[in-house]
Amino acid sequence: MPAMSHAFGTPGWAAALRAEIEGSAEYRRAGAKWGVGFNGNILLAFEADPGLGCPVYLLLRLAAGSCADAAFVDDGRHPEAGFTLRAPFSLWREVLERRLPAPAAIMSGRVAVEGDKMRLLRHTAAARAMLDCAASIDTDW
Secondary structure (H helix, E strand, O other): OOOOEEEEOOOOHHHHHHHHHHHOOHHHHHOOOOOOOOOOOOEEEEEEOOOOOEEEEEEEEEEOOEEEEEEEOOOOOOOOOOOEEEHHHHHHHHHHHHOOEEEEEEEEHOOEEEEOOHHHHOOHHHHHHHHHHHHHHOOOO
């Protein structure tokens, strides 16, 4: 059965991401210590640019190798987010289409990190696995 395509920015896309993360043995292993003893919720901020008319924000509730919820939210400074990864939509699209490695985008400063950057860097494998799950979604841009 072919994979179902999901429109980016919709509840269906967020649900598909949660399912990918929950089904990923790689994320379960790499993220086992993420969010344990600290707030591991991540807000992905897709900032407006020529490819996206208005900003879109995705809140991932992540802890101990699991994703309790993934939902698009209205607030770019969500109170439940322990970390925010903020970049223009076109840059996120490069990451999600596997044309740009996320760690390189973060290290170069092209993705702004709000939160404890050193803690995030200590968990690079978890971040990479989570974004790999996002890149696995058949996305209708």
